[in-house]
Amino acid sequence: MLCASSCGLAEASPALAVKKVMPLGDSITQAASGRESYRCALWQKLKAGGSSVDFVGSLTGGNGGANTCTASGFDFQHEGHWGWRADQILAQISTWAANTRPDIALIHLGTNDMLQGQTADSTLQELSQIIDRLRAANPNVRIFLAQLIPATNATGAAAIQALNQRIPGLAASKSTAASPVTVVDQWTGFSAPADTYDGIHPNPTGEAKMAERWYQAIRSSL
Secondary structure (H helix, E strand, O other): OOOOOOOOOOOOOOOOOOEEEEEEEOHHHHOEOOOOOHHHHHHHHHHHOOOOEEEOOOEOOEEOEOOOOOOOOOOOOEEEOOOOOHHHHHHHHHHHHHHHOOOEEEEEOOHHHHHOOOOHHHHHHHHHHHHHHHHHHOOOOEEEEEEOOOOOOHHHHHHHHHHHOOHHHHHHHHOOOOOOEEEEEOOOOOOHHHHEOOOOOEOHHHHHHHHHHHHHHHHHHO
């Protein structure tokens, strides 16, 4: 029997596909100059778990300067925009998504909307449209939609939690077999007094908590 040169050798395993992950949101995603952001701890967890990922986005820095993550090979790209509301992200997401075509989107968005007196109805509608525009760039994008971390401001925290309570309904209405929408609870167990440095933005313990929630949610999709 004739045999090809590879006869008797096990077939090589295909290379692990690199997943493009877009961290998408506001200042909580971007983080300030001199801080690491949750993205740093998440990157370390992904690499330690053997995942092959590529963070994508139009930005690389923190607000006012560079993030300070020193993790080996850290990918600084993201779409965290300091101070932005969901409507502002919506106005730009088609361009960003077309340029990067993410496989996975990590959306933590709506904090500024709630703190600035926007309604939950309008914010949910904008989040829905953001999902639609991500799908226009990649119909198979997997969406991970956060219930937001709390704030110390009582009025703001109440508005954030009111939005959070409606996030599962939005996810259920938008989820499809090709492009599932998964809720990631970033609220429960997060203490605004202990886990932020200013009542809104995560300190190192808050960043670590957020990274762990994201990691546990997305690891099976990598």
